[in-house]
Amino acid sequence: MLICCVDVGSTFTKAALVDTGDGRLVATGSHRTTVGTDVLHGLDAAVAATGHTPDGLLVCSSAGGGLRLAVIGYERLVTAQAGHRVGLSAGARVVHVAAGVLDRDGLAALRAARPDVVLLVGGTDGGDVDTITANATRLAKARWRVPVVLAGNADCREELFALLTGAGVPTVAVANVLPAIGTLEPGPARAAIRQVFLQHVIGGKKLSRGPRFASLVRAATPDAVLSGVELLASDLGQDLLVVDVGGATTDVYSVLIPDAEQLAGVRDEVAGTMWAARTVEGDLGMRWSAPGVVAAAVGEKLLPHDDTHALQQAADLRAEHPGFVADSALEQAVDWRLAELAVAVALRRHARGEAVVVGGPRRGGRDLRDVALAIGSGGVLRHNPPLVAQRIMAAGLGDSAGGWPLPRAPRTVVDASYILAAAGLLAAEHPAAAAALLAAELR
Numbered sequence: 316m317l318i319c320c321v322d323v324g325s326t327f328t329k330a331a332l333v334d335t336g337d338g339r340l341v342a343t344g345s346h347r348t349t350v351g352t353d354v355l356h357g358l359d360a361a362v363a364a365t366g367h368t369p370d371g372l373l374v375c376s377s378a379g380g381g382l383r384l385a386v387i388g389y390e391r392l393v394t395a396q397a398g399h400r401v402g403l404s405a406g407a408r409v410v411h412v413a414a415g416v417l418d419r420d421g422l423a424a425l426r427a428a429r430p431d432v433v434l435l436v437g438g439t440d441g442g443d444v445d446t447i448t449a450n451a452t453r454l455a456k457a458r459w460r461v462p463v464v465l466a467g468n469a470d471c472r473e474e475l476f477a478l479l480t481g482a483g484v485p486t487v488a489v490a491n492v493l494p495a496i497g498t499l500e501p502g503p504a505r506a507a508i509r510q511v512f513l514q515h516v517i518g519g520k521k522l523s524r525g526p527r528f529a530s531l532v533r534a535a536t537p538d539a540v541l542s543g544v545e546l547l548a549s550d551l552g553q554d555l556l557v558v559d560v561g562g563a564t565t566d567v568y569s570v571l572i573p574d575a576e577q578l579a580g581v582r583d584e585v586a587g588t589m590w591a592a593r594t595v596e597g598d599l600g601m602r603w604s605a606p607g608v609v610a611a612a613v614g615e616k617l618l619p620h621d622d623t624h625a626l627q628q629a630a631d632l633r634a635e636h637p638g639f640v641a642d643s644a645l646e647q648a649v650d651w652r653l654a655e656l657a658v659a660v661a662l663r664r665h666a667r668g669e670a671v672v673v674g675g676p677r678r679g680g681r682d683l684r685d686v687a688l689a690i691g692s693g694g695v696l697r698h699n700p701p702l703v704a705q706r707i708m709a710a711g712l713g714d715s716a717g718g719w720p721l722p723r724a725p726r727t728v729v730d731a732s733y734i735l736a737a738a739g740l741l742a743a744e745h746p747a748a749a750a751a752l753l754a755a756e757l758r
């Protein structure tokens with residue numbers, strides 16, 4: 316059986332045709348995403364570009380800005396932080412995080428963030444119920460109509476679910492993301508966010524006129540990629556790292572295989588530890604967010620002062636014209652430099668974690684010393700010679716001044732055919748084919 320796995324991105328739609336009998340990659344195709352008309356036009360064109368008629372389609376999407384998530388928690392460094400990590404693992408772009416009781420200004424800020432989904436958390440099981448109850452009540456009284464995933468204290472779950480649904484708030488109630496201090500349980504909330512994305516978000520973005528597109532989409536693209544990353548790490552039995560450099564964001568995924576010592580140490584992380592994690596750097600991109608790359612590199616002392624002005628001008632041009640094509644050796648060199656800086660900054664942030672207070676200790680960092688395989692993704696890596704891609708990745712993997720322990724001896728490859736997203740889409744129904752695809756293309 317030939318299944319075509321399609322990633323509908325903000326700019327391009329990519330198709331990978333896979334034989335589910337042996338996991339073989341049969342063909343690939345791509346087409347510019349047709350957001351201005353109907354994304355199905357670009358989707359069908361990408362499938363046609365493979366030169367085959369598939370027996371079935373599996374689709375993931377980040378078109379229209381992907382999934383925008385807001386997190387409301389009890390305490391910023393515990394349940395709100397736990398919810399933030401779960402949201403990222405579900406393929407969301409976390410656009411707002413609030414902690415404590417929502418007041419009028421807090422509700423206004425939440426509305427201004429324009430989330431597609433709200434993750435409402437708070438209190439460990441048997442812990443505080445007052446804050447999450449107050450926040451649920453505030454949403455109910457505000458006639459909130461954006462879908463809510465309720466994933467807080469089990470002691471008040473049924474009561475708050477009845478309160479919210481009774482007020483007309485579309486709500487899904489699932490198990491607590493942080494049932495105990497230091498214990499992070501992302502699975503149920505991640506599944507619920509995925510379901511809400513499929514039921515409410517895809518159709519709500521008006522990407523297609525009829526119901527066909529919504530019926531084809533199985534996940535947000537980052538969620539599918541993380542599923543592929545998790546499967547590959549499980550098969551390898553080793554730590555794994557992925558850096559995806561896009562036009563608007565640079566995403567970093569890592570899966571760590573914990574040993575006994577690491578498992579024993581998770582109690583030091585009160586918001587819990589996610590062995591499979593993703594961070595999204597919304598200010599680091601090759602086009603829309605290119606100026607952010609320069610600003611971040613200056614802040615990290617990665618960019619000599621003499622180089623800043625010229626690179627800033629080039630970054631501003633790319634942000635003003637996202638369709639800009641680097642068609643000269645000079646402009647290609649600028650793209651490579653921006654990519655190097657984006658990778659270095661994104662890896663620093665991913666590995667170091669979040670600052671508890673400015674200049675103080677950090678939480679949620681990642682120990683990447685045992686990473687055995689580092690995978691690069693994104694057009695700037697796929698469409699350039701292998702030596703260039705290796706150099707771009709090395710800018711982060713060899714960043715000894717970054718304040719984080721470097722991978723000791725990683726092997727580096729490039730996901731040239733969007734295999735991670737395809738494998739993530741296949742994993743649920745065709746796990747053997749997904750594993751074989753990953754083994755053939757990325758190991």
